[in-house]
Amino acid sequence: MKKAILITAGIAISALASAQKVNIQNASNSLRDKDYPKAIEYINKAVADPDTKDNPKAWFVRGNIYMSMQNEPAKKAENPYREAAASYKKVAELDAKYEKDAVTQMLLISAYNYYNDAAVLYNKKKYTESYDLSKAVVDIHAIEGGKRFNNKSFDTIATDAMVIQAFSAYYDKKYDDALPILLKLKDNPINKGANTYLVLSDIYKTTGKDNQMLAIIEEGKKLYPDNQSLRNEELNYYIKSGKQDILMRKLEDAVAKDPNNGELLFNLANGYNNMAFPKDADGKELAKPANYAELLGKAEDAYKRAITADANNAGYNYNLGVLYYNQATEYNKRMNEQADLSNSAKGADKKKYEEAYNKIMVERDAAFDKAIPNLTKTVELLEPTASSLSADDKFSYQSALMALKEIYARKNDMAKSGEYKAKLEALRGKK
Numbered sequence: 001m002k003k004a005i006l007i008t009a010g011i012a013i014s015a016l017a018s019a020q021k022v023n024i025q026n027a028s029n030s031l032r033d034k035d036y037p038k039a040i041e042y043i044n045k046a047v048a049d050p051d052t053k054d055n056p057k058a059w060f061v062r063g064n065i066y067m068s069m070q071n072e073p074a075k076k077a078e079n080p081y082r083e084a085a086a087s088y089k090k091v092a093e094l095d096a097k098y099e100k101d102a103v104t105q106m107l108l109i110s111a112y113n114y115y116n117d118a119a120v121l122y123n124k125k126k127y128t129e130s131y132d133l134s135k136a137v138v139d140i141h142a143i144e145g146g147k148r149f150n151n152k153s154f155d156t157i158a159t160d161a162m163v164i165q166a167f168s169a170y171y172d173k174k175y176d177d178a179l180p181i182l183l184k185l186k187d188n189p190i191n192k193g194a195n196t197y198l199v200l201s202d203i204y205k206t207t208g209k210d211n212q213m214l215a216i217i218e219e220g221k222k223l224y225p226d227n228q229s230l231r232n233e234e235l236n237y238y239i240k241s242g243k244q245d246i247l248m249r250k251l252e253d254a255v256a257k258d259p260n261n262g263e264l265l266f267n268l269a270n271g272y273n274n275m276a277f278p279k280d281a282d283g284k285e286l287a288k289p290a291n292y293a294e295l296l297g298k299a300e301d302a303y304k305r306a307i308t309a310d311a312n313n314a315g316y317n318y319n320l321g322v323l324y325y326n327q328a329t330e331y332n333k334r335m336n337e338q339a340d341l342s343n344s345a346k347g348a349d350k351k352k353y354e355e356a357y358n359k360i361m362v363e364r365d366a367a368f369d370k371a372i373p374n375l376t377k378t379v380e381l382l383e384p385t386a387s388s389l390s391a392d393d394k395f396s397y398q399s400a401l402m403a404l405k406e407i408y409a410r411k412n413d414m415a416k417s418g419e420y421k422a423k424l425e426a427l428r429g430k431k
Contacts, residue, residue: 021052024061031065036075039065056091056098063087067106070113079117085110085140092143108154111140115161122164131168131177137161159190167199175203186219194224201233213237231267235274247271255302262309266316269302273323288330299323307374314381318396321374324367325403331364368407375400375407379423386427398427 023046030039043065046058066084069075088106091098118133141149141158149155162181169178182203186196197220204213214237220230238244251268258264276295278286289295303320310316335357342353382389382397389397401424408417 021046021049021055021058023049024052024055024058027061027065031061031068034068036065036069036072054094056095059087059090059094060099060103063091063103063106067109079113081110081113082136085114085136089140089143092148096144096148104148107140107143108149108151111137111154111157111161114140115157115164118161118164118168122168125171127168127172131165131172131174134161134165134168138165156190159185159188162188163191166196170199170203175207179203192223194220194227194230197224198229198233201230205237210237210241225263231270232274235271244271244275248275259305260309262306262313262316265302265306265309266313266319269299269306269319269323272296272299272302273319277326296323296327312381314378314393314396317374317381318378318400321371321378321400321403324371324374325407328364328367328371331360331367335360335364365411368410371403372407375404379404379420383423398424401427 023042027039027042027046030036030042043058043062046052046055047062052058063084066080066082066087069078069080070084084106088103088110091103092107114133114136118130118137121127121133122130138158138161141154141161143149162185166178166181166185169175169181179200182196182200185191186200197216200216201213201220204210204216214234217230217234217237220227221234224230235244235247238247248268248271251264251271255261255264255268272295275289276292276299278289280286300320300323303316303323306316307313307320338353338357338360342350342357345353378396378400382393382400386394386397401420405417405420405424408414408420
């Protein structure tokens with residue numbers, strides 16, 4: 001989850017008179033005069049007194065006192081709305097019908113204040129505090145089994161508060177607290193999204209519950225079949241667990257049954273691609289497998305077939321272009337090795353390394369040339385909506401521009417390289 005968004009709420013309080021008990025009346029009078037210390041003194045006596053401790057009016061006045069203090073700039077920093085919220089909740093608990101409209105409005109205002117403070121603290125990465133404050137929003141929303149408020153806007157705010165609460169617990173590594181909230185969120189129609197499944201899968205993975213992790217990924221993929229992160233989580237599990245052959249068999253069987261399904265072909269290509277360019281848990285590149293060339297060829301074939309199925313799919317074109325680009329990068333590494341050997345050699349050996357360098361450079365340039373059409377197609381497909389792309393598409397668009405800029409620079413076509421550089425700078429200028 002990214003930054004939480006603040007909301008605004010106005011506060012309007014009017015003191016209520018005509019209390020039957022002396023302390024309640026005195027508190028109301030003091031509130032009217034804005035003598036808050038006296039008002040609090042009287043009302044606290046009332047709510048502590050056996051005769052009035054269960055009097056909804058006493059708690060209502062107490063809530064009004066603290067909510068009125070929330071309007072005072074000098075007192076706002078003390079967050080008096082929190083005591084107000086506790087008081088209004090007590091009113092609802094004692095008598096759900098007592099001053100119902102006013103209590104409901106004050107509870108809403110309290111919830112919005114709690115949400116704002118939770119968002120601020122979440123953005124500051126103070127997760128314990130943001131968890132508690134966002135939970136307070138959820139608790140208010142749940143009054144009377146969630147039936148007190150008939151307010152769609154508040155339903156959304158309460159759901160957003162659940163998100164803050166869940167992610168606060170997750171980032172605080174309090175997985176037992178985060179898990180039940182996330183399980184509720186995944187089924188919440190207001191907050192449908194793949195991100196919840198990704199966090200759930202990570203919690204299951206971190207806590208060693210592989211079966212639950214795979215089950216939640218599979219559930220997420222059914223709802224969000226185009227989400228690359230979920231797909232990669234599954235691929236990564238099989239790669240890291242040494243069970244990637246199981247996944248590849250699943251994908252190969254699926255493609256055999258549905259050979260023109262671009263999505264299945266794309267998944268298969270990604271699997272071969274990840275196997276050809278393996279990485280460890282930290283994203284560090286590992287040694288290439290013995291069948292690197294075979295895997296590369298299978299990935300290339302599957303990407304091409306996916307593009308045949310859907311020629312205007314930017315993701316398919318981008319990934320094939322990246323495959324060629326990464327292949328060229330591998331050639332680059334081999335060129336650097338030959339250059340190092342040549343620099344320390346003499347005579348015939350030096351010439352041998354130079355010849356090897358030039359031969360590899362031809363292969364590298366050929367791989368770069370193969371990358372150009374698909375990367376160019378990616379740019380053409382995404383450029384018309386560059387200002388409103390999703391995060392994934394924006395990454396693909398920007399990466400394609402960067403790759404094309406570098407490729408043309410290596411080809412010594414500086415005019416063309418400059419063209420893509422200008423597009424890249426224009427995109428960055430829009431951020």
